[in-house]
Amino acid sequence: MRIVVYDQGGARVEIGDVAGQTLMSAIRDKGLNITAQCGGCAACATCHVYVDDEWTSKLKPVGDVEDAMLDIAEERQENSRLSCQVKRTEDLDGLTVRLAPGSGF
Amino acid sequence: MRKRLLIVGGSYAASELACQARENGYAEDILIVSEEGDLPYHRPPLSKSYLKDASEELMPLRAEAFYRDKAIEVELGARVVAIDGRGNRATLSNGVVIPFDTLALATGARARTLPGLDTCPGNMHCVRSVADARKLRSAISGAEKVVIIGAGFMGLEVASALVRQNKHVTVVEAADRVLARAVSPELSRLLSAIHAQNSVNLITSRKVRPIIGHSGLINRIELDDGSILQADIVVVGVGSHPNLELAQQLELKVGNGIVVDDKSRTSRSNVFAAGDCATFSGQFNLAGIRLESVQNAIDQARVAGNAIAGGDKVYHAVPWFWSDQYESKIQIAGLSGGATYSESRHGEKSDVSVFHFRDDVCVSVESVNRPRDHIAARRLLAGSKEITRRNLQEVDFNISALLKA
Ligand SMILES: Cc1cc2nc3c(=O)[nH]c(=O)nc-3n(C[C@H](O)[C@H](O)[C@H](O)COP(=O)(O)OP(=O)(O)OC[C@H]3O[C@@H](n4cnc5c(N)ncnc54)[C@H](O)[C@@H]3O)c2cc1C
Ligand code: FES
Numbered sequence: 001m002r003i004v005v006y007d008q009g010g011a012r013v014e015i016g017d018v019a020g021q022t023l024m025s026a027i028r029d030k031g032l033n034i035t036a037q038c039g040g041c042a043a044c045a046t047c048h049v050y051v052d053d054e055w056t057s058k059l060k061p062v063g064d065v066e067d068a069m070l071d072i073a074e075e076r077q078e079n080s081r082l083s084c085q086v087k088r089t090e091d092l093d094g095l096t097v098r099l100a101p102g103s104g105f
Numbered sequence: 106m107r108k109r110l111l112i113v114g115g116s117y118a119a120s121e122l123a124c125q126a127r128e129n130g131y132a133e134d135i136l137i138v139s140e141e142g143d144l145p146y147h148r149p150p151l152s153k154s155y156l157k158d159a160s161e162e163l164m165p166l167r168a169e170a171f172y173r174d175k176a177i178e179v180e181l182g183a184r185v186v187a188i189d190g191r192g193n194r195a196t197l198s199n200g201v202v203i204p205f206d207t208l209a210l211a212t213g214a215r216a217r218t219l220p221g222l223d224t225c226p227g228n229m230h231c232v233r234s235v236a237d238a239r240k241l242r243s244a245i246s247g248a249e250k251v252v253i254i255g256a257g258f259m260g261l262e263v264a265s266a267l268v269r270q271n272k273h274v275t276v277v278e279a280a281d282r283v284l285a286r287a288v289s290p291e292l293s294r295l296l297s298a299i300h301a302q303n304s305v306n307l308i309t310s311r312k313v314r315p316i317i318g319h320s321g322l323i324n325r326i327e328l329d330d331g332s333i334l335q336a337d338i339v340v341v342g343v344g345s346h347p348n349l350e351l352a353q354q355l356e357l358k359v360g361n362g363i364v365v366d367d368k369s370r371t372s373r374s375n376v377f378a379a380g381d382c383a384t385f386s387g388q389f390n391l392a393g394i395r396l397e398s399v400q401n402a403i404d405q406a407r408v409a410g411n412a413i414a415g416g417d418k419v420y421h422a423v424p425w426f427w428s429d430q431y432e433s434k435i436q437i438a439g440l441s442g443g444a445t446y447s448e449s450r451h452g453e454k455s456d457v458s459v460f461h462f463r464d465d466v467c468v469s470v471e472s473v474n475r476p477r478d479h480i481a482a483r484r485l486l487a488g489s490k491e492i493t494r495r496n497l498q499e500v501d502f503n504i505s506a507l508l509k510a
Contacts, residue, residue: 031170033124037403039147039164043427043436043476065476071508072484 001093005049007032008099023049023097024084034103040084042066045073047083048100055095059086074102108133110413111195111203113185113351114211115139116148117402118380120166122209123177125410133206135177138197140184143235144169149399151238152259153429156266159242163235190355190373207375207413210352210363211406214345214381214397219254222315228322229315230340232259241340248337249273252326254313256283258428260342261296264305265430275306275334277313277326286344287426289441291449291459292471296430299455303431315339345397347382360384362395367419369409377413379405389423389486390440398426423486425479436479439469439486446494450502458504460497467492470504481505 005013005027018026024047027034035046042065051059056079062070066085070076080100086092110126110133112119123135139145147164155161172179184198188208195203216231230241241263251267253260256278268274276283282293283300300307311328318324326334347362358364358372362384365371369379380402386393404422411418428435433455441447444461451457456474460467470482481504485492492507500506 025164028165028171029168031168031174033128033171033175035121035403036166037399038427039149041427068477068480068505072480 001088001090003092004094004096005030005032006096006098008101008103018088021088022084023086023088023095024082026088027083027099032099034083034099036084038084042069042082042085045069045082046103048073048076048103049081049083049097050077050100051079051081052096052098053079055092055097058092058095073100075100108206109204110135110207110209111205112137112209112211113195114209114213114380114382115141115143115179115181116145116211116213116380117166117399118211118213118382118406119209120145121403121406122211122377122379122410122413123172124167124175125407126413127175127177127410129411129414129416131410131414135175136203136205137172137177137179138183138185138195138203139179139181140198141234141236142182144172144179144181146235149427151235152232152262153266155238156242156245156263157269185351188351188354190376193375208377209409209413210371210376210378210382211380211402212348212351212382213402214347216341217344217346219313219315219341219343224317224321226315226317226321226323226339228336228338230338231342232263232340233345241338244338245270245272250335250337251275251340252277252334252336252338253340253342254326255342255344256280256307256309257342257344258284258287260340261300261430262428263340263342264300265303268303268305269431273306274304275308276300277311277328277334278307278309279312281310283307283309288437288471289444289447289459289461291447292435292473295457295473296433296435299431299433345381347395349382352378352382360393365405367408367421368412368417369405369420370412377409379409385420387420389421392442394440394442396424398424400425423483425483433473434476435471435473436476437469437471438479438482439467441469441471444468448494448497448502458502460502460504462494465494467494467497478504481508484508 020026037046038044145166187196216233250273253276314327315323352363363378365383384395426437441461446462449459458472458478461469472478
């Protein structure tokens with residue numbers, strides 16, 4: 001599967017053969033600047049992304065802990081997600097996200 | 106000639122410091138020297154998921170491509186053995202000499218060993234690096250009886266991972282309660298009960314003496330009340346010791362760690378330090394306890410990297426920490442040391458939050474399986490308004506409600 005990521009500076013990066021288990025690990029393994037401080041336990045919000053509108057409804061809904069955590073993320077929006085909580089599944093081929101401010105810090 | 110930032114260490118603080126210096130515009134050479142063989146990786150899983158599942162892989166903090174893209178050079182498998190502070194040169198274990206302009210010490214800490222043991226018997230383990238965790242993981246299947254010395258986070262996490270693999274696990278602790286240095290008595294009691302329910306044999310207030318057999322292995326542990334524990338493997342988790350040798354060579358101001366200010370500057374103008382090797386006292390840590398957490402390593406490294414690039418960010422972060430034991434997610438916001446009053450709230454399941462106050466002001470919240478309380482506490486503690494006992498009583502300790510107020 002393939003995903004498209006816009007980094008904090010707006011550059012478009014296509015990840016062609018996503019191997020990781022989650023969106024966070026795919027972004028990290030591509031070498032993009034994502035801190036993902038807690039390693040994927042939904043405890044830090046440094047893996048915060050904005051999901052392109054056409055994809056938001058295709059993702060599993062935001063979980064309770066994820067929702068609380070997003071509340072402390074910088075600049076939360078309607079389409080905010082923690083990328084460590086988005087599992088890689090085949091139906092997400094083409095998923096497009098933007099790294100939020102704070103994800104690299 | 107180009108200038109160079111030399112970073113000694115290969116974990117959270119080293120990686121984050123390099124990255125922040127670059128992101129904030131530092132344009133000179135950056136070199137990380139780490140004695141470990143792997144790129145900086147997530148350490149917490151080593152005593153948790155890594156021991157439970159033999160197929161679990163090491164999780165890097167950042168990919169190799171990241172360091173390459175940011176022109177951050179990483180030299181692995183090399184130890185910095187000496188630093189000449191007058192000539193600004195570092196000598197590596199492979200003999201190479203590296204000049205630098207700015208130096209960052211991110212040397213972390215190493216596991217303490219048992220006093221009185223001058224050899225390291227083959228069946229004695231600690232868990233600090235992935236090399237340690239690999240060695241322990243490969244010894245698990247052949248062992249039946251496990252003795253863990255020290256009921257700190259590491260010891261208790263290892264206990265919970267191994268007892269679930271049907272090992273006979275005993276934890277021996279010298280203090281009169283588990284996690285005595287890290288958490289409140291309330292939380293200690295709660296966690297002891299959880300371990301007992303899970304069939305871990307927990308012994309407190311006892312000192313140990315390992316007995317080494319003819320094979321050169323520890324085959325039993327004698328306690329100071331005369332009782333004997335049989336052991337196939339022994340895991341030692343009696344705390345850590347900051348790696349201060351290089352700081353001492355440089356004659357930096359050192360206490361229980363390298364003393365740094367709120368920009369992670371040491372007592373020498375071109376030397377910074379961050380993470381487990383450093384100590385800082387500030388609003389959230391008046392006593393200047395050396396914190397050993399991912400949060401602290403990353404946040405200190407951020408201000409150091411920023412300062413090296415000429416920025417003026419200061420360290421002002423609420424300490425937070427987590428641990429996973431069985432189905433319990435333990436999360437701690439703030440430090441409870443020095444608290445004068447505590448109050449707990451239990452939920453319907455085995456969830457609980459313990460609120461700690463110093464002179465009526467909330468300074469820390471410890472929670473088990475209550476992530477919302479933890480997150481709310483972090484936000485509120487970071488804010489400019491104090492949270493008083495009365496504030497919490499008014500919302501019946503539903504701390505999230507205070508966020509809306
Ligand atoms: C098993 C385990 C579980 C943990 N679980 C948690 C948890 O759940 N939550 C949490 O918040 N924290 C946890 N921690 C603590 C956390 O991992 C540490 O606070 C963090 O790793 C500190 O990072 P650091 O970069 O300061 O130093 P360290 O991680 O100690 O790394 C120091 C690095 O420097 C290298 N080094 C040292 N001296 C030299 C030298 N002279 N030359 C070259 N290289 C050198 C070392 O080899 C090492 O790679 C855990 C720690 C361990 C060991
Ligand atoms: S990596 Fe920490 S919340 Fe996603």
